[in-house]
Amino acid sequence: PEVEAFEQEVAAYCGAKYAIGVSSGTDALLIALMAAGIGKGDEVITTPYSFIATATSISRVGAIPVFIDIDPKTYTIDPKAIADEITDATKAIMPVHLFGQCAEMKPILDLAKQRNMLVMEDAAQAIGAGQNGVKAGTMGAFGCFSFFPSKNLGGFGDGGLVTTNDDAFAQRVKELRQHGGKDKYRNVMIGINGRLDALQAAVLRVKLKHLDAWSAARREHAEYYTQALQAVKGVQTPITAPGNTHIYNQYVLRVERRDELQAHLNAHQIGNAIYYPIPIHLQECYDILGYQETDFPAAEQAAAETIALPVYPELTRAQQDYVIETIQAFSRS
Numbered sequence: 001p002e003v004e005a006f007e008q009e010v011a012a013y014c015g016a017k018y019a020i021g022v023s024s025g026t027d028a029l030l031i032a033l034m035a036a037g038i039g040k041g042d043e044v045i046t047t048p049y050s051f052i053a054t055a056t057s058i059s060r061v062g063a064i065p066v067f068i069d070i071d072p073k074t075y076t077i078d079p080k081a082i083a084d085e086i087t088d089a090t091k092a093i094m095p096v097h098l099f100g101q102c103a104e105m106k107p108i109l110d111l112a113k114q115r116n117m118l119v120m121e122d123a124a125q126a127i128g129a130g131q132n133g134v135k136a137g138t139m140g141a142f143g144c145f146s147f148f149p150s151k152n153l154g155g156f157g158d159g160g161l162v163t164t165n166d167d168a169f170a171q172r173v174k175e176l177r178q179h180g181g182k183d184k185y186r187n188v189m190i191g192i193n194g195r196l197d198a199l200q201a202a203v204l205r206v207k208l209k210h211l212d213a214w215s216a217a218r219r220e221h222a223e224y225y226t227q228a229l230q231a232v233k234g235v236q237t238p239i240t241a242p243g244n245t246h247i248y249n250q251y252v253l254r255v256e257r258r259d260e261l262q263a264h265l266n267a268h269q270i271g272n273a274i275y276y277p278i279p280i281h282l283q284e285c286y287d288i289l290g291y292q293e294t295d296f297p298a299a300e301q302a303a304a305e306t307i308a309l310p311v312y313p314e315l316t317r318a319q320q321d322y323v324i325e326t327i328q329a330f331s332r333s
Contacts, residue, residue: 031194124144159197
């Protein structure tokens with residue numbers, strides 16, 4: 001009952017007809033691909049600048065991830081570059097709403113409709129984000145979310161969610177998450193053990209009520225950082241694309257001397273993280289695809305220059321001032 005109640009509440013929150021709880025954000029991607037019938041030899045267009053699960057979920061169903069470079073301002077997939085990579089084997093586009101900001105969806109959706117492809121949103125970092133008044137995860141055929149504890153809406157462990165407005169897709173996702181079972185001992189397809197635990201659903205139900213307030217606090221912190229840091233030499237503050245509602249799952253700077261800044265922040269006991277130091281196309285597990293350095297220069301530059309600062313809702317103004325002063329001092333060194 002806790003899972004069912006959470007599914008109803010989060011479906012209403014996202015504006016989706018169906019929300020189906022699953023065991024993790026990775027399994028959300030995997031099950032959505034399985035439900036879409038994507039498999040061996042198919043191609044799925046996505047971004048090389050994301051967490052590895054975006055691509056490995058595609059590989060796990062036997063399909064091939066085809067990478068497209070990013071917009072250097074928003075770090076999300078560049079829609080203008082997609083059409084040239086479409087082949088007869090292309091079955092879907094998987095944009096990633098990175099760092100809490102939606103990818104530019106209209107040209108992606110228009111292209112997918114013209115070419116009869118699915119759009120599968122990797123919204124793991126974007127619950128509550130939106131574009132032109134529409135919530136992340138409801139623009140394509142599927143939305144895939146993560147409730148890993150570091151997310152804006154984090155559980156007490158792993159958890160995930162698939163959203164869809166399609167009746168048949170929803171039924172397939174529900175069956176696939178429980179070993180492909182129509183009921184307990186009647187299996188109509190080969191699925192996985194991908195259910196959301198009731199404990200996680202209970203925790204998430206409580207936290208969902210606070211999500212908008214937490215996201216608003218993150219936006220307030222982000223605005224304060226940006227006002228203070230946008231004039232700092234060698235630092236580029238994040239940009240929110242027109243029409244987007246950003247939830248700042250991460251607040252990410254682009255810094256010319258990124259690794260030096262990270263060492264400086266560490267020395268001053270300021271939490272930070274690099275998302276992501278190695279683009280997916282340069283990961284060893286994807287050597288088989290034959291990509292090389294310089295194939296996706298915007299993604300590679302982002303991997304070399306970006307760093308995330310603390311932006312969690314409970315951050316105090318004094319803590320932010322300390323972060324800002326530390327970065328300003330670094331820029332003068």
